[in-house]
Amino acid sequence: MSLWTYLTGILVALVILVTVVQMMRHGRLRERHAIWWLVGGVLILIVTIFPATLEFVAGVLGVAIPINLSLFLAVGVLALLALQHSSEITSHEKKLRVLTEEVALLKQRLEESNTGAASAGRPGRVGRTPAVKKTSRRS
Amino acid sequence: MGSSLQPTLIVIPAFNEEESIGAVLTEVRRHLPDTDIVVISDGSMDATAAIVRQQGYRVIELPINLGVGGAMRTGFKFALRNGYQSVVQLDADGQHDPSLVPQLVKELDQADIVIGSRFAGVGDYAVRGPRKWAMGFLSWSLSKICHTPLTDTTSGFKALSLKALTVFENNYPAEYLGDTVEALVIAARAKLIVREIPVTMRKRLAGQPSHNGLRSMIQLARALMALFFGLMRPIDATRGLS
Numbered sequence: 001m002s003l004w005t006y007l008t009g010i011l012v013a014l015v016i017l018v019t020v021v022q023m024m025r026h027g028r029l030r031e032r033h034a035i036w037w038l039v040g041g042v043l044i045l046i047v048t049i050f051p052a053t054l055e056f057v058a059g060v061l062g063v064a065i066p067i068n069l070s071l072f073l074a075v076g077v078l079a080l081l082a083l084q085h086s087s088e089i090t091s092h093e094k095k096l097r098v099l100t101e102e103v104a105l106l107k108q109r110l111e112e113s114n115t116g117a118a119s120a121g122r123p124g125r126v127g128r129t130p131a132v133k134k135t136s137r138r139s
Numbered sequence: 140m141g142s143s144l145q146p147t148l149i150v151i152p153a154f155n156e157e158e159s160i161g162a163v164l165t166e167v168r169r170h171l172p173d174t175d176i177v178v179i180s181d182g183s184m185d186a187t188a189a190i191v192r193q194q195g196y197r198v199i200e201l202p203i204n205l206g207v208g209g210a211m212r213t214g215f216k217f218a219l220r221n222g223y224q225s226v227v228q229l230d231a232d233g234q235h236d237p238s239l240v241p242q243l244v245k246e247l248d249q250a251d252i253v254i255g256s257r258f259a260g261v262g263d264y265a266v267r268g269p270r271k272w273a274m275g276f277l278s279w280s281l282s283k284i285c286h287t288p289l290t291d292t293t294s295g296f297k298a299l300s301l302k303a304l305t306v307f308e309n310n311y312p313a314e315y316l317g318d319t320v321e322a323l324v325i326a327a328r329a330k331l332i333v334r335e336i337p338v339t340m341r342k343r344l345a346g347q348p349s350h351n352g353l354r355s356m357i358q359l360a361r362a363l364m365a366l367f368f369g370l371m372r373p374i375d376a377t378r379g380l381s
Contacts, residue, residue, distance in 0.1 A: 097313055100203045101213040104179075108199040108217070 009048030017041040036084075040077055146224030147244050147298075149176045150214030152207050153231035157185040160231050164194050167229070167237040174240070177217055178231070179210040187231075207295070208318035212311040215304045227298045235296040239338050243298035251303040251331035252323075254289065255296030255338035273359035280366060281323050285333040293319045293362075296338060303331050316358075316365040324369030 020037045023029035029037075047054045047070065058066035149167060153160055160178065167176060177197045180188040182204030191198040199213055211228060218226045225247055229235050239255060246253040258278075274293065282289045293316065299307070306329045312321045326333055 096203070097205055097209055100201055100205055101209065101216060104199045104201045104213055105217055105220070108197065112197070 006048070006051075010045065013041060013045035013048050016044065033084075036077060036081055040074075043073075146222070147174055147227060147240075148214070148218045148221075148223040148225070149174055149227050149229055149237075149240065150211060150218070151176065151178045151229050151231050152181055152210035152214070153178050153183060153187050153191075154181040154204060154210075155183045155185045155187060156231035157183075157187050157190055159233045160187050161190045161194065163229070163231055163233050163237075164191065164196055166233075167240075170238040171240055175223070177214060179214050181205060181207070181210040206313050206315070206318070208311050208313040208322075211318055212307065212313075215299075215308050215311065219301075219304055219308055224301050225298060226304060228295060230295045234340050236339060239296075240298075242336060242338075243296070246334055246336055247298050247300050249332070250334035251300040252326055252333045253298040254291065254294050254333070254335040256289070256291035256294055256335040257338065257340040258290040273362055276359075277320060277362055277366065281320065281327075284324055284370070285327045287333050287335070289323075289333070289335050291335065292323060294335075295319070296340075300331075306331060312365070312369075314365060314368075315361050320362055320365040321369035324366065325372075328369075328372075 017038070020029065020034055020041060024031065024034050054066045054070060058064075058069045061069065063069045063072075149171070151160075151163065156163075164176065164178075167174075175197075177199060178187070178191045180191070180198055180200045182201050188198045188200050199217060201210060201213060205213075214228075215226060225244060227240050227243055229237060229240070235255065243253045243255055274291070277292045278289050281292045295318075303326065306326065307322065310325060312318060312325075314321065323333060
């Protein structure tokens with residue numbers, strides 16, 4: 001391995017780590033999401049500085065070609081990240097749905113209190129809107 | 140509360156139904172002059188909400204399209220917070236006959252969910268091919284799950300009791316077919332009593348049927364998913380999810 005290849009590898013690892021840390025500093029990446037990128041970045045840094053570590057671990061695990069181990073780990077980490085993101089999108093959609101419903105209900109209530117009885121459930125009937133009950137909210 | 144003898148709220152979910160909503164409201168008023176109505180405009184971009192307001196009815200406008208499940212859950216919340224005892228879901232496309240609402244509500248004496256079925260004898264509504272098989276399979280399995288003969292599990296013409304509303308308030312699926320198939324599974328697991336009564340279904344005043352042709356196979360697959368996910372949910376999820 002040439003010195004050039006060696007240095008390029010280290011440089012890439014450093015760029016990843018610096019980018020992630022910068023994003024965290026500026027609040028564009030939360031710790032819970034950054035952790036996997038940091039772990040990945042540190043691993044890449046170790047392996048690029050000491051290529052022997054990859055060969056050693058591959059040997060211990062019985063992986064014939066060390067680079068396959070790194071590719072396998074990379075795919076594994078990315079797959080887990082994708083799953084985590086899908087799960088978070090789901091949870092966001094659920095929250096968004098609740099908020100959408102609440103906003104619509106509040107807007108209707110506001111309209112009703114602004115226009116008085118004009119928007120009761122039936123036209124031509126005044127004040128037939130049932131009293132608004134206070135309900136305790138969960139979630 | 141001026142209308143304690145009329146504790147039923149008609150909830151009409153509407154997504155871009157400006158062509159039919161006016162006529163539907165007029166018809167509901169003619170048959171049920173004493174029943175409260177709320178239209179949930181599900182992110183409509185046309186004049187749906189304006190027409191409802193113009194006719195003097197309440198409209199709740201969802202700023203984002205949530206699907207029928209989301210629209211109905213908003214209606215359930217509205218009903219519960221305003222002291223209604225039951226909800227009847229009526230489609231905005233005019234295929235449900237509002238004169239049948241009292242029948243559905245009456246049946247709530249013995250059940251928590253009453254479904255107006257298109258296939259239980261009255262009327263001439265019919266489907267063919269894969270869609271028929273899909274609906275047949277759904278009916279068969281949901282009949283088993285709900286311990287009652289059900290012939291039309293995807294009907295959007297339903298009455299719900301207070302108990303059903305409380306179960307669904309925080310836990311009504313927004314997924315495709317979630318508001319019909321999966322909701323029935325949730326109902327069964329929450330020990331709600333489900334019944335169906337025959338209704339006549341009419342032609343839509345406007346709009347296309349939600350599914351046709353080749354989409355039937357996809358519909359079947361998604362219906363099966365809705366069914367299995369409903370069954371696979373942890374039992375706690377049937378109470379106070381989210």
